[in-house]
Amino acid sequence: AQSVTQPDIHITVSEGASLELRCNYSYGATPYLFWYVQSPGQGLQLLLKYFSGDTLVQGIKGFEAEFKRSQSSFNLRKPSVHWSDAAEYFCAVGAEGNEKLTFGTGTRLTIIP
Amino acid sequence: DTAVSQTPKYLVTQMGNDKSIKCEQNLGHDTMYWYKQDSKKFLKIMFSYNNKELIINETVPNRFSPKSPDKAHLNLHINSLELGDSAVYFCASSRETGVRAEAFFGQGTRLTVV
Numbered sequence: 001a002q003s004v005t006q007p008d009i010h011i012t013v014s015e016g017a018s019l020e021l022r023c024n025y026s027y028g029a030t031p032y033l034f035w036y037v038q039s040p041g042q043g044l045q046l047l048l049k050y051f052s053g054d055t056l057v058q059g060i061k062g063f064e065a066e067f068k069r070s071q072s073s074f075n076l077r078k079p080s081v082h083w084s085d086a087a088e089y090f091c092a093v094g095a096e097g098n099e100k101l102t103f104g105t106g107t108r109l110t111i112i113p
Numbered sequence: 114d115t116a117v118s119q120t121p122k123y124l125v126t127q128m129g130n131d132k133s134i135k136c137e138q139n140l141g142h143d144t145m146y147w148y149k150q151d152s153k154k155f156l157k158i159m160f161s162y163n164n165k166e167l168i169i170n171e172t173v174p175n176r177f178s179p180k181s182p183d184k185a186h187l188n189l190h191i192n193s194l195e196l197g198d199s200a201v202y203f204c205a206s207s208r209e210t211g212v213r214a215e216a217f218f219g220q221g222t223r224l225t226v227v
Contacts, residue, residue: 032212043117043203043218044156051213090156094212100169101212103156 002027002093006104013081014112021076021107023065023091033074034092034101035065044090050074061085086111116140117219119204125225126194134189134222136204142217144168144210145187147179148203150221156203162187163210194226 003026013019025031032051036044048059055067065076074091091104117138126132138145146169147159161169165181176192187204201221207214 041220043205043220044216045218046215049213049215088154096212098212100158100171101216106154106156 002031002095002098002102004091004093004102004104006089006091006107008107009105010108010110012110012112015083016080019076019078019081019085019109021089021091021109023074023076023104024072025074025091025093026072027093027095029095032094032096033065033067034094035059035063035074035076036090036092036103037061038088038090038106040087047076047089081109081111083111083113085109117204117206117217119202119219119222121222122220123223123225125227128194128196128226130194131190131192132194132224133191134202134204134224136187136189136219138185138204138206138217140206140208140217142206142208143184144207144214145181145184146203146205146207146216147187147189148205148218149173150201150203152200160187160189161210168210191224194224196226199224199226 005024034049035047038044050067088106090106092101094101144163146161150156160179162181178190181187203221204219205216207216
């Protein structure tokens with residue numbers, strides 16, 4: 001069965017600083033990987049996704065993520081965060097032939113001035 | 114224009130009551146979903162419909178019954194509400210089925226059972 005671990009429950013970053021949110025997955029075959037963001041009071045919005053090919057994927061809002069098969073990781077990065085990036089971030093994993101996404105428990109990002 | 118809209122946004126009700134949450138999408142998508150997010154923020158799929166047909170039915174109590182009158186609507190009816198049903202329920206839609214399809218989420222319905 002597939003699973004996702006987001007080791008950091010809460011991260012605080014200064015505005016303008018760089019950001020990395022960790023995501024580790026467990027799945028036997030090549031996974032499909034996603035990052036979603038949930039702003040307060042809102043639904044989830046897709047930031048980026050990886051299916052195959054280039055292991056560094058670019059997403060919206062200046063985010064990127066890198067798939068590292070050897071580490072079973074798909075960490076989300078942003079070189080310089082903005083106050084509007086404060087939100088909950090969810091990593092998710094899926095696979096061909098499996099209709100369901102499995103989500104991690106999220107990382108809450110706080111931005112301080 | 115809201116792409117995926119849910120009503121109500123908040124719902125407080127007593128144990129034992131029956132309630133419904135409505136969902137509508139104006140994206141022209143064929144697939145709709147219901148997800149449950151518990152107090153620990155764990156998000157799990159409950160149901161998925163494609164063109165009004167049920168394609169995913171996770172292990173949820175049969176007190177939960179989805180209804181899709183047309184492919185733009187997927188409502189969730191819950192009978193005999195229990196304290197453990199308190200959660201945020203998200204409706205979502207996608208153009209097609211399968212995990213490769215990008216899901217668009219509504220803003221959620223926070224259900225509190227007292």
